Amino acid sequence: VTVQKPAIAGRSIMEGRRRVVVTGAGVVSPLGDSPAALHQALVAGERARKPIELFATDAIGCREAGEIRPFDAQAYVGERNLRPLDRTSRLLVVAAQLALADSGCAQPGVPRPAGAVAAEQQAPPAEDAPLAAAPPPAPPAPPAEVGLVLGTTFCSLRTIAEFDRRGLRLGPAHASPLDFANSVINAAAGQAAIWHGLRGVNSTVAAGEASGLMALAQATELVRAGRAVAVLAGGAEELCFESFFGYYRAGRLCGSRRRVAAAGGPEGAEGERPVPFDARRNGFSLSEGAALLMLEDAEAASARGAAVRAEVLGWGAAFAAEGGEAGLAAAVARSVRLALADAGVPPAEIGCLSASASGSPEVDRAEAVGVAAALGERAGALPVTAIKAMLGEGLGVSAAWQAVDLVETLGDGLLPGIAGLERLEPGLPLPGAAAATRQLAPAARRWALVTAVGADGHCAALVLGAPGGPSPTAAVPEGSAEMAS
Amino acid sequence: MKGGSHEVSEARRIAVTGIGAVTPVGTGREELWASLLAGRLGFAPVESFDTSAFNVHLGAEVRGFSPARWVRRLDPARLGRASQLAIAAARLALADAGLDGTDPSSSRSAPAGQAGPPPQSPPPPPTQSMGGVPPESAGVAMGTTSGEPLEVERFDDRYLAGELDAVGDEFMSLYPCHMIAAHVARELGFAGINTMIPAACAAGNYALAHAVDVLRAGRAELMLAGGADAFSRITYTGFARLGAIAPERCQPFDRRRKGMIPGEGAAVLVLEPVAAARRRGARIYAEVAGYGLSCDAHHMTAAHPEGEGAVRAMARALADAGVAPEEVSYISAHGTGTPTNDRLEAIAVGRVFGAGARVPISSIKSMLGHTMGAASAIEAAVCALAVAGDEIPPTMGLEEPEGDFDYVPNVARRHRVDVAMNNAYAFGGNNASTIFRKCNGLATDSSV
Numbered sequence: 001v002t003v004q005k006p007a008i009a010g011r012s013i014m015e016g017r018r019r020v021v022v023t024g025a026g027v028v029s030p031l032g033d034s035p036a037a038l039h040q041a042l043v044a045g046e047r048a049r050k051p052i053e054l055f056a057t058d059a060i061g062c063r064e065a066g067e068i069r070p071f072d073a074q075a076y077v078g079e080r081n082l083r084p085l086d087r088t089s090r091l092l093v094v095a096a097q098l099a100l101a102d103s104g105c106a107q108p109g110v111p112r113p114a115g116a117v118a119a120e121q122q123a124p125p126a127e128d129a130p131l132a133a134a135p136p137p138a139p140p141a142p143p144a145e146v147g148l149v150l151g152t153t154f155c156s157l158r159t160i161a162e163f164d165r166r167g168l169r170l171g172p173a174h175a176s177p178l179d180f181a182n183s184v185i186n187a188a189a190g191q192a193a194i195w196h197g198l199r200g201v202n203s204t205v206a207a208g209e210a211s212g213l214m215a216l217a218q219a220t221e222l223v224r225a226g227r228a229v230a231v232l233a234g235g236a237e238e239l240c241f242e243s244f245f246g247y248y249r250a251g252r253l254c255g256s257r258r259r260v261a262a263a264g265g266p267e268g269a270e271g272e273r274p275v276p277f278d279a280r281r282n283g284f285s286l287s288e289g290a291a292l293l294m295l296e297d298a299e300a301a302s303a304r305g306a307a308v309r310a311e312v313l314g315w316g317a318a319f320a321a322e323g324g325e326a327g328l329a330a331a332v333a334r335s336v337r338l339a340l341a342d343a344g345v346p347p348a349e350i351g352c353l354s355a356s357a358s359g360s361p362e363v364d365r366a367e368a369v370g371v372a373a374a375l376g377e378r379a380g381a382l383p384v385t386a387i388k389a390m391l392g393e394g395l396g397v398s399a400a401w402q403a404v405d406l407v408e409t410l411g412d413g414l415l416p417g418i419a420g421l422e423r424l425e426p427g428l429p430l431p432g433a434a435a436a437t438r439q440l441a442p443a444a445r446r447w448a449l450v451t452a453v454g455a456d457g458h459c460a461a462l463v464l465g466a467p468g469g470p471s472p473t474a475a476v477p478e479g480s481a482e483m484a485s
Numbered sequence: 486m487k488g489g490s491h492e493v494s495e496a497r498r499i500a501v502t503g504i505g506a507v508t509p510v511g512t513g514r515e516e517l518w519a520s521l522l523a524g525r526l527g528f529a530p531v532e533s534f535d536t537s538a539f540n541v542h543l544g545a546e547v548r549g550f551s552p553a554r555w556v557r558r559l560d561p562a563r564l565g566r567a568s569q570l571a572i573a574a575a576r577l578a579l580a581d582a583g584l585d586g587t588d589p590s591s592s593r594s595a596p597a598g599q600a601g602p603p604p605q606s607p608p609p610p611p612t613q614s615m616g617g618v619p620p621e622s623a624g625v626a627m628g629t630t631s632g633e634p635l636e637v638e639r640f641d642d643r644y645l646a647g648e649l650d651a652v653g654d655e656f657m658s659l660y661p662c663h664m665i666a667a668h669v670a671r672e673l674g675f676a677g678i679n680t681m682i683p684a685a686c687a688a689g690n691y692a693l694a695h696a697v698d699v700l701r702a703g704r705a706e707l708m709l710a711g712g713a714d715a716f717s718r719i720t721y722t723g724f725a726r727l728g729a730i731a732p733e734r735c736q737p738f739d740r741r742r743k744g745m746i747p748g749e750g751a752a753v754l755v756l757e758p759v760a761a762a763r764r765r766g767a768r769i770y771a772e773v774a775g776y777g778l779s780c781d782a783h784h785m786t787a788a789h790p791e792g793e794g795a796v797r798a799m800a801r802a803l804a805d806a807g808v809a810p811e812e813v814s815y816i817s818a819h820g821t822g823t824p825t826n827d828r829l830e831a832i833a834v835g836r837v838f839g840a841g842a843r844v845p846i847s848s849i850k851s852m853l854g855h856t857m858g859a860a861s862a863i864e865a866a867v868c869a870l871a872v873a874g875d876e877i878p879p880t881m882g883l884e885e886p887e888g889d890f891d892y893v894p895n896v897a898r899r900h901r902v903d904v905a906m907n908n909a910y911a912f913g914g915n916n917a918s919t920i921f922r923k924c925n926g927l928a929t930d931s932s933v
Binding site: 167173181182218243251322338456458 | 638664676681691
């Protein structure tokens with residue numbers, strides 16, 4: 001078998017470059033608003049899908065999604081005025097606040113949430129501490145400047161469409177200037193920067209279901225190149241009528257499949273099965289949320305005393321310029337090979353995979369075939385999860401959720417099962433995709449792989465490493481870069 | 486064996502070897518450049534939608550654009566307009582780089598200055614010849630403000646007419662902005678990294694910066710980088726509501742300026758390592774010497790009152806390029822023509838270059854309006870052309886300059902341009918500066 005050689009030689013570009021670490025994360029999701037809570041829900045196999053209340057679904061033969069309910073942004077941010085922010089921006093502002101707090105990177109001079117201030121005031125003053133006890137360690141100083149790279153597919157399609165429709169209904173003089181400011185696709189990133197005083201690089205990346213991973217990749221490169229010391233990176237996406245209806249009509253929701261099937265039988269006869277890799281999957285369940293990881297230069301993070309949760313070891317990206325499942329699978333394989341080569345981790349050392357699979361019949365299969373082609377023998381025994389079984393397809397936020405949860409898995413060794421998986425599609429070359437949550441062996445908790453696959457052809461992969469683990473460049477025997485390629 | 490610091494730095498040098506553009510004042514590098522040097526204006530009453538309910542009516546639309554001329558592999562009817570414009574710009578850029586021998590507008594096969602419709606030619610090959618670069622190592626990075634806004638408008642028309650049943654799969658297969666970069670890549674067979682950066686009106690510069698990083702890291706051998714936006718009632722309505730659209734003329738940096746004029750277009754630059762470009766004997770317009778990004782974190786639509794973020798972006802770009810302010814020989818301004826932008830931009834430039842700096846500054850938005858996500862990509866092309874040809878396009882409509890800068894009023898100028906800076910500012914407080922310089926007087930490629 002002739003293997004396409006990646007465009008890069010992993011080892012050669014690794015020499016002397018900065019290491020990138022994860023020092024915290026913030027999550028807003030239908031299954032929890034902290035990495036730990038989300039992980040607990042995923043490990044327990046909870047599912048986000050519920051009847052939609054955000055908008056009327058009368059015109060749609062599919063009525064469930066991963067709506068965050070209740071989502072009270074005000075409860076997180078205290079007294080500050082949320083009115084100028086649409087739903088996507090609110091999701092992002094909250095995720096950013098949680099990530100900044102979790103990593104100790106809140107920017108000085110920026111208004112603090114009421115809850116945080118109250119908690120500090122309740123903390124016992126240092127004088128009350130027993131005399132024998134050592135003084136509490138100084139909290140890590142925040143970086144001088146924090147950047148933001150956001151992955152999103154739509155930002156707020158609802159805001160854009162509402163702005164347009166209001167102008168059409170009432171005349172252009174009645175269109176809302178505030179909505180217009182929010183209608184640009186980088187609006188959420190801009191709003192979060194204003195809210196939290198993020199004065200570093202501010203970028204928005206759109207690559208379909210791979211957006212969140214491409215944002216992590218771009219942030220990694222900025223830190224590696226010394227262009228940024230600390231960057232929040234991840235994704236955000238809101239649930240709205242426009243995108244839900246659009247995907248429904250495009251036949252991509254599990255409910256759209258039912259609609260198609262209904263032509264030959266009673267509505268709902270086949271049910272809605274947004275179950276990744278399952279033999280009877282019939283589309284994805286749309287979802288919403290935001291997730292950001294704080295990526296920092298390892299030396300700078302260490303100097304400021306930040307806790308390291310994981311290391312970003314490498315990434316790869318490719319595009320399926322040729323349509324069809326085979327083209328997509330080939331692009332998946334290339335992205336995984338490039339990520340492994342960039343990380344200097346051979347396939348045999350990958351401990352587990354958080355797959356992009358969402359229940360889409362064609363895309364899930366292409367992903368499995370592509371990953372297996374890249375990993376070779378390792379694919380047969382690799383523990384695989386696909387958390388969209390629980391969370392649904394969050395588009396721009398999906399891969400960021402995957403990365404956040406995989407950091408938790410590297411910590412406690414628990415790899416969530418694929419809820420609802422009854423029978424793996426016969427012949428699917430990832431037999432380690434399982435319904436039940438598993439405890440990973442210690443050796444499988446060092447290096448983990450995230451894949452993100454967009455139905456429109458965008459493929460990306462990311463290798464995460466456990467904190468304090470050996471540098472793969474040192475740990476990998478000679479010649480393994482060639483294995484990876 | 487490869488190795489040594491010299492080779493590392495050589496590998497990090499990135500060249501602009503092709504320029505393609507579709508703009509309100511011309512299609513293709515030669516026509517665009519000739520129009521800009523001649524001071525041709527691209528403004529006319531808007532035709533793509535009814536402006537009778539507005540109190541402004543001018544726009545800078547691309548007229549007479551024929552998608553079928555450029556979109557050959559995909560079905561042009563299954564693409565949004567921004568994708569069509571982007572594909573045209575990408576094909577022009579590749580031809581300009583000598584990477585498509587079949588394209589009649591290729592500068593290699595046509596005498597300089599020859600424009601006009603292509604002769605009838607046999608069906609083209611499915612993908613471009615890429616100078617020996619495998620498709621997997623050829624990537625696309627594009628910027629935009631609105632993506633494919635006409636697809637939302639079509640959806641909204643149906644929504645308000647109660648005709649949602651007419652919505653089919655085209656909405657989600659045409660609308661998401663990542664489809665612009667995806668369509669370019671599918672049309673041309675580029676299978677490397679594919680990124681859409683919707684960083685609003687600085688998006689072209691952001692995409693260029695990303696492409697430079699990708700090439701410097703060895704993640705691709707060839708990149709198409711640029712921006713695209715389609716003329717849209719959403720954008721027009723928004724800027725009209727902000728009171729930002731000029732009723733008659735776009736006059737950046739003039740005391741009596743009344744605003745910007747929305748436009749549309751696309752520009753794509755072919756980027757490749759300098760060493761690779763030299764190996765294949767490509768013409769190098771300029772080297773992308775560096776870039777700087779920052780965020781005001783101040784206001785969604787208004788720049789920081791002291792130009793704080795813009796100053797940081799410029800300073801970072803200069804440091805990245807290893808260029809001192811006095812070495813910059815031309816600044817392509819963001820220069821929208823709105824009272825606020827131009828005033829704050831002049832303050833920021835003054836803080837970096839000194840209040841009495843004599844560096845020529847011009848805004849081509851005085852001619853082709855504000856083409857949104859395409860703007861800073863077109864302006865990057867202009868910087869590369871200024872560096873290559875030692876000519877600077879004028880700021881048109883300039884009668885009473887505000888402040889003391891040299892805005893190159895109304896007439897193009899011959900002027901040696903060793904280093905050009907391209908400034909772009911966007912909603913969300915995004916700032917991006919890129920720097921281009923002459924690619925000569927440098928060590929020849931030692932690794933061959």
